[in-house]
Amino acid sequence: MEQFLALIIAKYNYWLYVVLMMIGFYAMIGKRNLVKKLIGMNIFQTAIILLFVSAGVKHGGKIPILDKYEVLKHGVDATQIVNPLPHVLMLTAIVVSVSVTGVALAVLLRIYREYGTLEEDEILEKLGK
Template identity: 75%
Template sequence: MEQIVQEIVAKYNYWVYVILMMIGFYAMIGKRNLVKKLLGMNIFQTAIILFFVSTGVKKGGRIPIVDKYSGLAGTIDPNTIDNPLPHVLMLTAIVVGVSVTGVALAVLQRIYREYGTLEENEILEKVRR
């Protein structure tokens, strides 16, 4: 029992992301309203972004902006600077997420204009008819 608690405390960050991801996943597959599905997708995306950023953390590390002169002299210890690579990847992922949300909202508006509703089952009924 104590071992399990220790395991959880040492890796509590993954628990946060998994729970956030579960909230988003449930909203994506369990809700009928399309806007709620979109919100679920955004929550899912936030969980993944947090996960990636947390892989770059080093205990006691500083932000990845270094002193120029010590950088030119080559005296930087990589263990004291956070990993810049996940930050870069997530920077692009955030902007892509914004554009995905924009396109999704546009498509939802178009669906509302065509069918007059955003509930999934009502739309499916109108499509089948």
């Protein structure tokens, strides 16, 4: 048990992302309201974004903005600066997730106009008639 707790504490960021991801996954699969599903999708995506960003953390690391002449003279000490790549990747992932959300909201708008509701059960009921 103690070992298990130590494992959780040592890698607590990964455990957090797993918990967040499962919350999002549950909302996507389990919720009957279409907007809640969409929010679940956003939580899911955010969890992955946090995984990437937390992987880029370096304790005591400086921001990766370098002086060109300094670098040319002394080179880069990679242990001193935070790896910027995961953050840059996640900027792109955030853009993707925002655009998916935008498209999904537009589609939801059309569904609402068509059926007058966003509850999946009520929509299915209306379709059944």
